Amino acid sequence: MDSFLDANQSFIQVGFRQASTDALGEKMKKDAFEDLGTTGIQDVKTAKMYSIDFALSNEQLEQVTSKILADPVNETYSINTQLEIPDGFDWMIRVGFKPGVTDNEGKTALLAIKDLLKIEADKKSKVYTSTLYMLKTKDMKEKDIENIASNLLANKLIQYIKVTDLKDWDKKSGLEYMPRAGSNDPVLAKEINLQVSDSQLTDISRKGTLSLNLKEMKLIADHFTDPAVFEERSKLGLGKNPTDVELEVLAQTWSEHCKHKIFNANVEYTGPDGKTQEINSIFNTYIKKSTDIIGSEKDFLVSVFSDNAGIVKFDDTYNIAMKVETHNSPSAKDPYGGAITGVNGCHRDIMGVGIGAKLIGTTDVLCFADPFYDKPLPPGNKVLHPRRIMKGVMKGIEDAGNKTGVPTVNGAMIFDNCFLGKPLVYCGTLGLISKTVAGKPSEDKSINVGDKIVMVGGKIGKDGIHGATFSSETLTEASPSSAVQIGDPITQKKAYDFLLKARDLGLYNAITDNGAGGLSSSVGEIAEISGGCIFHLDRAPLKYEGLQPWEILISESQERMTVSVPVEKLDEFTALAKEHEVEATVLGEFNASGKMHALYDGKTVSLLDMEFLHNGVPKMHLKARWQPTKRGEPADALETDFGTALKKLLSALNICSKEKFVRPLDHEVQGGSVGKPFVGVENDGPADAAVLRPVLDSFEGIIVSNGIIPQYSLIDTYHMSANAIDEAIRGVIAVGGDLDEIAFNDNFCWPSPLEDEKKMGDLVRANQALFDYTVAFGTPCISGKDSMTIDTVFSDENGNLQKVSGIPTLLISAMAKMKDIRLAVTMDAKVEGDLVYVIGKTKNELGASEYYKMHGLVGDNVPRVDAQTAKKLYNALSDATSKSLVASLHDCSQGGLAVTLAETAFSGGLGIESDLAMVPAASFLTDEQVLFSESAGRFVATVDPKNRYEFEDALAGNCFACIGRVVETPVLKVKGLNGNDAICESLSDLKRAWQSTLGAV
Amino acid sequence: MSREAKAMVLTGEGINCEYETAHAFSLAGADASIVRLSDLLCGKTKLLDFDIFCVPGGFSFGDDLGSGKVFASRLKSFIERDFEEFVESGRLALGICNGAQILMRTGVFGLDRKTQDTTLTFNDCGHFHDRWIKLKMDPDSKCVFTKGIGLIDLPIRHAEGKFVVKDRETLETLKANRQIVSRYVDENGFPATKFPQNPNGSAESAAMGCNKRGNVLWTMPHPEGFAYFCQHPNFARKKELLKRAGKEIPTKGDGLKIFENAVGFATDNLA
CATH class of the missing domain: 3.90.650.10 (PurM-like C-terminal domain)
Structure with a gap:
């Protein structure tokens, strides 16, 4: 049936009036010229289309459009017809979302419609939005328009594109976009047979994006055949194999992303002196040990390495938390979505540290390939152009920070073509938290047996499935697109406002974020406090129907926190959530059963031993070796005209001004900005560090600075690491800070060292320096993170596999208390x-x-x-x-x-x-x-x-x-x-x- | 003796400048409360119990459908009468950035005080900007908030701040009424037409505007962003120069004056 005639659907288009400027169109024209060199576009008009997938009367449509959707001064609209296309316009591009991809504007439109018309819409009522670009061009062919659509306006991975030649235009054909999601497949948990050959085990892991190696797969297979394990499981109708739910949970929990297997491995390291030493966990030997040593002399450490973020003392009333995350792989696939979920994901780390902190600042450090890269990209269209990645990432950071009201206080951009395959997107967040909240130390999480497991915030969709395992893998052309998702900052902001209030009222005992691994990680991790949990996956709110139990459990859909609510506070908690229009769903309860027990429709789909889940992962044994490479130094001067050389250096990507990309980021919201990203007589000089004042009644403040110099890894990661530390410290000192007040976050992004002794040797040396210099300077690391696969594999013209790998990169992010910011x-x-x-x-x-x-x-x-x-x-x-x-x-x-x-x-x-x-x-x-x-x-x-x-x-x-x-x-x-x-x-x-x-x- | 002026600073649904805005009102001497939109709409908190109503900056509903539209629609459908009475009674309303977009879409600045005939739309540059700009206030405006302020530096932080007027006639009326309270100016103090001094391409270089009576103000620049001297991007520089000239380094920022004007007026006339 022609959707145009369907009474249960309608289409509204809103565009700018002829006489009004179309700033979005102008921007698109400019971007097409700057990014793609397109000169044929003479004019662009944009419009927004709302596809309404439920019945509204003509009067209702008119009311909604004139009262909310269209501005009475500068916008025009059409209902169930195509907007007037201006004379001489010859192409139209429509960009919407693929089914199931987050459409924030559609969600808001639905809410506004319900609000205005005072109607109740059912679960299936949806509004989908798309953008129309009407183009007046000169000598442009369909392929040129396609090029603009897919290389500037949309990411085909998550977005829908339709290009129409307006010459043979049928007005009705524009009104059809209705990307319904969901599936009618039967929803059930399946048993996965692991009693198979080694090669089949490897296959199961690879095809399922489980990222489990053979040793781990065998260990899992053996665990489930263990008679004691089987006996318990059989009582609940389970067999000698894991269900797909259990296997997925194990894969998430045991992923490199979550378990840091490389940093905890036993390493046999042969240094430049030829001597070999055993290192039992790089993390314990270098990072943690350094903090232990320094911590014995510092009185400001409150919580280190044990929670979502590190916590230090700020003043007599407050503590400060800090965390730096990475979101590299998703940002390579969809730069905008990857960055937005990276920043908002790191925000959730802070929202979930201790009993939950207030977000006070973001610092983002980004490594890209040359935005002017002019050689052919790896074949297969799987690697996006660096300029596109950079612009998309910056837009994601903008929306994530600005829309949640968290200032992006500073950051850095590093350029090197080794980041062609995967950019590095470091997202750091700072939080402020009262020392005691509702009468308890705020850094503590506690859970009592019987506390309810409550999920708060967004709904669950297929987005972000396999994010944790995917990030632990080399990026290939076959990497799943479901691992990519778009964030929804406003849903998160609303959940955040609600949770801070619930926190201060003492309505929950513990909180953590849903990040990598979704509910499987969040519930699984905090259930360790009580010693077990039981919950019902069918109770979780879904974005659309048809999710399998394992998908519900490991989906990384954003904007969700998991809290433990005591039974007696539950009513108050849910009432407050309702008042804030925030989703809060009781999924089950925490207990001391020693099991992670999940059900779907009353049937057990997972019964995992907590001990096996959290401590069962086998330790890795890795070899590492390092020898210096001698390249020699130039014998003669390289230049004679140093003035020209200086100008050339100033314009080098790693030195030049990044102001154009920083101004779109709000660095002042919350009113605490003192040291801005740009300073000087015309506010355009490069500041060394940010200074902010989180509590407006006080002149005490926080300095935030970053140290990162991956280039030095070309010679020696030891000195790369040492210089990153020194640079971060210099930033603090330069704005008036004090060495004694500094705490660090360490964040390693490494090319996979799994089968590469040299890269593992690089990692050992970087950590040796980290130990040596943090101890020498007395600057403790309080939290850290690693991303150990900054590699991308693609097949070249001849079908041979090629690998692009980033160079070993350590980001040191420093924060330091400043006693009086007026001295900045x-x-x-x-x-x-x-x-x-x-x-x-x-x-x-x-x-x-x-x-x-x-x-x-x-x-x-x-x-x-x-x-x-x-x-x-x-x-x-x-x-x-x-x-x-x-x-x-x-x-x-x-x-x-x-x-x-x-x-x-x-x-x-x-x-x-x-x-x-x-x-x-x-x-x-x-x-x-x-x-x-x-x-x-x-x-x-x-x-x-x-x-x-x-x-x-x-x-x-x-x-x-x-x-x-x-x-x-x-x-x-x-x-x-x-x-x-x-x-x-x-x-x-x-x-x-x-x-x-x-x-x- | 008069009581403290009561200021309501609205929040919720993505508003995000409530903390520093309420702080600025407190600094200026008001009894400031942060109130959630839902509490106002359901009647838990009453608008008419306050002397000053402020909708601060933020991203209500993520700017989806156009900035301020959904929030304004909610205000109108739930408390339109109260808001009308509030404004008619001469009490003060202030919309900052997203709050300006919201108040404008309620129609309060319309010549008939109900119909929207001006708007704030996408910046000509096509994107969000955080930068400090120079402004000049109209000394002849009736606006309560800007009295006694001449030139001032303030931060702008928006993507949709371009002031557009329905037609020439309306613009002339607004000008004649002195409703364009503040303009973006260049280094010589003349109305700025070019980016970035005029950061969004606003008609008449307008950065702030008021209703005819002067008791309701919209402002795209953030006055609460300069409540303290140390918030100025050139704070360290100004401080050094003042120090060498043997002058005192101020604590307050110039933007605070807008809050002080409001609180002063409310205390004298309303409280």
């Missing part, structure tokens, strides 16, 4: 006549520097961190900033001293005259080395001449020198070692170089 320092030169200091020693350390990279070199002399020297210096600098002796302070990192001086100058709109001969440096360095070396532990400061002696006294005993002055003339002048001008460049040229690469804003 920024990096811009402020007053003419101020003295310019270089602090810290410059050495011949250009190995893997941006300067070498610019010349296609790697070299050997990677910067080495001298922790003892640096520690003394950092303490002295904190002393100076706390006495307000410093007008500006800027961390010296990628690009070296030349870049730091340039940034200090142009951000302040003031010139600098300086002399390289005065720079504290190792002997026999050349101009080039002093200008571009990336030696750690260095800063550039500007100081009021009146404070000269006091400043120098504060730094006495450290390596520093005054190298020049801030001047009014807007020029950066650097005198070379031979007395000639090494650099003499106008600030406007330098700034233009710095801003033009990614587009001035």
Whole structure:
């Protein structure tokens, strides 16, 4: 039947009036030109279509449209007909969602319709939205339009595209989109026969995206044939094999993503000295041990490594929690959805830490391939262009943060073509929590036998199924698209508002998030507190019908938290949820049975021993080896014109301004923003760290900074790790922080070291450095995460398998309490006549520097961190900033001293005259080395001449020198070692170089 | 002696600036309460018990269907009469950012005080922006909130802030009534027409507007975003310069004045 005539469906289109600007159309035209080089589009008009899948009268439709959907001033609409297509328009693209994909706007439209018409819609009533792009083009063929549709407007994995030539246009054909989801397959749990050959076991794991290796599969098979296990199971009608539900739960719980098997493995490591040592768990040996050592002398650690996030003391009333997650694989498949669920997922970690914390800030660090990449992408269209990934990820971060009202306080963007297959999307979140909530320590979770298992927030769909196991796998062309999903920040925001209130009323005992592994992980993990659980999968609210029990249990549908509610508080809890229009469903209860017992329609579909589930995973044994690679250093100078070289460096992707991509992120909501991402006279200089004030009644604050330098892994992951730590610390010091207040999150993203001794050796060395430097600096890690498969496999033209792997990358995210944020320092030169200091020693350390990279070199002399020297210096600098002796302070990192001086100058709109001969440096360095070396532990400061002696006294005993002055003339002048001008460049040229690469804003 | 002015700061459904907005009202001397939309709609909290009604910034309903539309529709269908009475009685209403979008869609700024004849739509640049801009207040406006403020720096944080008026005639009337309270200006203080000084392409460079009587204000810039001096992006720079000039470093930010004006007016006239 023609859907057009179906009385139970209607279609509403809303577009802009002819005379009104169509900003969305204009943006699309601009993006098509910038991203795809399309020049043939002359005009674009956009419209939104609402497909209403239930009966409404004409009057009702008119009412809904005129009162809510269409703005009376600048919008126009049509009901059950196509909107007027302007003259000369020749193509139309429609983009909607595939069945089952989250359609937030459709959900809101349904709610608004119900609201306005005061009608009750049943479970099957839906509204679907799609976007229409009407195009006026010149010389564009269908394939060009298809290209725009699939490479700019939509991701075919989750979205529906229809391209129509308006020449042969049938008005009715536009009104048909109704992506109903759900299936009519029988819903039941199946037994999976594991009494099969090894190769069949491997097959079962691979085909089911279980990511279980043969050893694990065999262990599982053996467990279920164990007579004692079978006897118990048989009483509930189960056999000698696991059900699909049980096998899926085991796969999720035992995944690398959840169990960190590599960090807990037994490792046989052969170092550069040829000696072999046994490491029983990298995590315990290096990371945890360091925190144990430091923790014995720090009084601010509240909860480390034991919960969703680490918790430290803030003041007498509050604690602060921090967590950094990654969402790499989903962001490779669908950058927008991957990033939004990454950020909102990390928010849930904080919502579920202890008894639940308030979200106060997000910090996101992103690694992409070159957005201007112009070589062919791997064949098969499975790898998206880096520019598309970058834009999609940024849009996801924007919606996730802005819409939930959590400021994105800072971050970083790193570019390297090793991230062509998988980008790295690090999402960090900070939370604030009262020390005691409802009379109990807020870091504690407790569960009493009999407490109800209540799921709060979103509904369950097929989205995100196999997220945990999928992320633990190499990305291939066959990776499941259901692992991708779009988030719904507003549903999460509403659940969050409700839960904070329920928390303060003491209505629940424990809380955790539904992330990787879904209910299987959330219920499974907190059930360890009471010692077991029983729950009913058929009671879980579903987005659509037809989900199998195992799908309900492991679905990673977003926006859900699991809480344990005492029976006597249940009524109050559910009433409050109703008031907040938040879904809260009792699924079962916690007990001490020692089992994870799940039922569907009253029939047992899973009866797993908690002990086997959580501690049954076999330990891995891995080999690791590391030897340095010698590449040599260049014998002669690489450049003679350092001014031009500096401009080239400033425009390098890893150094240039990211302002265009940061401005769309709200960094100020909640009113606590003090140190912004961009500072200086025109608010466009690069800040070293964020400073925020989470409690507006107090001037105490938090500094957030990041250290990440994957490039150094090309030479030695030990120094990569050390420099990441030093960079994170320098960020804190540069804005006026204190070394003693720092706590870290460590986050490792590694190419799979499973069958690669070198990559495992890289991992050992990075952790050795992490131990050495965190202990030396006294900066404990309080939480961490790893993502051990940043590899992508695809088949080339000849059908051979090729692998693209990211380089080993450690992100160190630092937070530090600042006693008085009014003492915060920024990096811009402020007053003419101020003295310019270089602090810290410059050495011949250009190995893997941006300067070498610019010349296609790697070299050997990677910067080495001298922790003892640096520690003394950092303490002295904190002393100076706390006495307000410093007008500006800027961390010296990628690009070296030349870049730091340039940034200090142009951000302040003031010139600098300086002399390289005065720079504290190792002997026999050349101009080039002093200008571009990336030696750690260095800063550039500007100081009021009146404070000269006091400043120098504060730094006495450290390596520093005054190298020049801030001047009014807007020029950066650097005198070379031979007395000639090494650099003499106008600030406007330098700034233009710095801003033009990614587009001035 | 008059009592403290009572300010209601609305929240719920994706509003997310309630905390700092209520804080700004408190700093300005009001008795500020954060009230959930559902409590207001079901009558648990009564609008007419308050002197000041504020809808703060955020993303109500995720900006789905167009910013503010669904929230405004709810307000209208549940408390239209109360809101009318509230405004008619001369009490103060303030819509900030998403709150501005919401209040505008209730029609309160319409020339007949009911019909929406102006709107806030997508920025010309096509996306969300967080940046500080310069504004100049109209000294002849009747607006209660902006009295005594000339030039001011404030942050804007929105994707849909472009002010559009139904037709030329309406715009002329609004101008004649001095209802365009504040304009985006360039470095010389002239109305800005270009991005980013005019960050969204607003007609008349309008950044804030009021009803004819001047007791209801919409503002796209966030005054609560500059309640403290340290929130200014150039805080460290200004601080250094003030220090060297031997001047005191202020604690309050210029944006607080808008809240102080409201609370002062409410205390004098209403409470």
